[in-house]
Amino acid sequence: MNALSKGEKTRADIVECARQLFYEHGYDGTSFSAIVEASGLVRGNIYHYFKTKDDILQAVIELHLADYRALLAQWEKADDDPKMRLLAFVEMITGRKTELVKYGCPIGTLNSELAKDRRDLQQASRALFDLFRDWLAARFCELGKNEEADALALHLLGRAQGIAMIAHVYRDAKLLRRETDQLRDWISQL
């Protein structure tokens, strides 16, 4: 199952390498040479799979999208209760607190970096926000909040981003714990 040809495997390796580097150092902070070294390949080989560094980012975004889509599907499967589903979103934050404190939110920091000067790329990475935005809104709809579902989704997204950002800037895991607890309360009281 899931048999990847040699080439497909190499391509996937490049993308996975790039994803981690982009996450840890940002897109602009990651040079092509860094991807070359981290992947153990050579320049020419990587350019055989991707024409530009921007193309690599596109692939990284698609990988993120696929992974998060799978995660969301898993949450829907695990619970029927909309509130429990929303809580799963919050659990993700606490579950990944170590990386969040170290490198910030993978989606948030990427979008925020690209939003300044690379609006073309940011448009692509915004799809990651939209994925969560729509999924969360659907959960709020399940709770009967049809009118305000999207606003609530953006509110929750914003809260999560703010928490991740402050926790990242202050490298403070305790703050992250404290604020996610409040998020859980907020969901319970909806």
Added chain:
Amino acid sequence: MNALSKGEKTRADIVECARQLFYEHGYDGTSFSAIVEASGLVRGNIYHYFKTKDDILQAVIELHLADYRALLAQWEKADDDPKMRLLAFVEMITGRKTELVKYGCPIGTLNSELAKDRRDLQQASRALFDLFRDWLAARFCELGKNEEADALALHLLGRAQGIAMIAHVYRDAKLLRRETDQLRDWISQL
């Protein structure tokens, strides 16, 4: 009054130019040449005032600090009621919504950019967060929330950052308005 020597004036011009460029394009996204062009000076002249680009950023941070310190003092002068003072903080967000949507929060985006790979510089820029953190905490103390003052300050700071971030990513001023209204409600009900 406030007489600046020719050199001091030039230095201030450089810093002001750099501040705007760093805000619009980020620190890494602003080349030294960009500062040269925007200031109308020549490379050698700028290097006469600052040894490195990092030094320019330090000066920019200090300029921000001075400006925000003055702003906070102004808020304290304008109102004695701690809640009103907190509302002034929220007013700042709505008052600057156009730039926030375009370029994000000056403090937040800077810190978030530097937090990834330039921890030395981020430590300096974090002073900007600390300025607000301490000031907000002082206001919560005035409200009798001594124990939780710092936590409340970080909460409010995080909320503000989250709002600015989402509004920036989606270039959505309406969202910013909606969320700041909620912030105002939250403050009123404290």
Added chain:
DNA sequence: ATTATAGTAGGACGATTATCCTATTGCGAG
């Protein structure tokens, strides 16, 4: 077995980066 194509390999390229260097000019103190 031959041919075509996918994959590997790595140096070359021009553009841009931050920084440095040496002149030259301007101005204020003595």
Added chain:
DNA sequence: CTCGCAATAGGATAATCGTCCTACTATAAT
């Protein structure tokens, strides 16, 4: 007037950036 330093000026430099190019090898189809 002149001496000395601040300020202006702008080319030189080495490193790094993303990208391109050509050559070689492996594999799969005919």
